[in-house]
Amino acid sequence: MFVLGIILGAVALFALVTALVGKADKFRRNAWLTFGGSLFLAFAFIVVSCISVVPTRNVGIVTSWGKPTGRTTGAGLQWTAPWQDIDEWDASGQTYAHLGEGCVWVTIAAQRRACIPVQIEWSAKSEKAPENWAAYREVGDMTRFEVFVERRVNPQINGAMTSIFAAFDPLGSVDVTSGDAPAPDLNKTYKETLTKALTTALGDEIVVKSVAFESPRYDEPTTQAIAAYGQKILEARNLEIDKANAKTRAEITRTDASVDQVARCLQIAEKLGKEPGLCMGNSVSLTRPVTSDK
Secondary structure, three states: OHHHHHHHHHHHHHHHHHHHHOOOHHHHHHHHHHHHHHHHHHHHHHHHHOEEEEOOOEEEEEEEOOEEEEEEEOOEEEEOOOOEEEEEEEOOEEEEEEOHHHOEEEEOHHHOEEEEOEEEEEEEOHHHHHHHHHHOOOEOOEOHHHHHHHHHHHHHHHHHHHHHOOOOOHHHHOOOOOOOOOOOOHHHHHHHHHHHHHHHHHOOOEEEEEEEEOOOEEOHHHHHHHHHHHHHHHHHHHHHHHHHHHHHHHHHHHHHHHHHHHHHHHHHHHHHOOOHHHHHOOOOOOOOOOOOOO
16 A cells, blocks of 8 residues: 555656646646645555554554564554555454364373373463564464474473373272272363463463363274273283181181180080080080089
8 A cells, every 4th residue: 555655746746747848738637636646646555554453351562664673452433544554363262172073192101092182271472483483484374473383382281291291190090999980070170280280381472371182083993902901900800809708707616616615615514414514615625425423
C-alpha cells in the first residue's frame, strides 16, 4: 500500500507540474484532474498502510521493510508508520494432544515399549515473539509460528517424554500380594516431572499451563511380560498358602496323637480305680500298664 501510495504521489506531482507549465487549456484541465485524483488516492493508500488489525490473543510484530523493529503490539486496531507492517504471532492457548490411538510411543525400562496418552496446554510468551518471529521462516503453507511449533516446541516435548519415561517399569505396578496389574496413575507420578522438564527446556519461550495423562498402553511383548509376572506372583502366593496349610495339618496331627494317648491313659486309670492325675504328666507312656498299690 505504501509503495503504491508513493507511486501515485509521484504521478500527482508530475500532473501538478504539467498543469502549471502547460499552455493548452484542455491539456491543463486534464492535468489538474489527474493531479487531484492521484493526490487523493496517494493519501488514501498511505493512510491505509498505517492501519493494521491484530486478531484477538495475538501479538503484533512491527517490522520495517521486512525486518523486526523489536516493537510489539496487542490485539485490535493498530497504527504504525507508513513504511512499517505488522505481522502476527499467536499468543493464544495451544494444545499438544496425543490421546487414545494417537498416544506417544516411548521406550521404557528393559527396552520395552509403551504408548503414553498425554495432553499439554501451553502458550507462547509475547516478550519472545519478535526474536522467534525473526528466527523462523515460512515453509510451504506453514506460517512462522507453525514452523516454530514444529521445529522448536514439539521436539522438546517429545524429547522430555522420552527422557522421563526411560526408567518407567510397568511391572512395578503389579500387586505383589495378588498378582493384579492396575493401570498406573501417571498424573500422580509424572505430571510435575514433565512440567518441570518442559519449563527447563522452553521456559523462556512458552508457558506450560497444564499436563494430563491417560492410562498407558503397551506393545505385545510388554503386555505378555506383565501377565507372566503376575502369574508368577500368584503361583508363589499359592505355594506359601500350601506350605502354611501343610504346617497346620502336621500340628493338628501331633495334637491329635497326644490327645489320644491321654484319653487311653484316663480310660485305664478309671478302670483300675486310680487317680487321673497320673495321666496329666508331660510324658504318658502306654507301654507300661497302670497297676494298683500293694
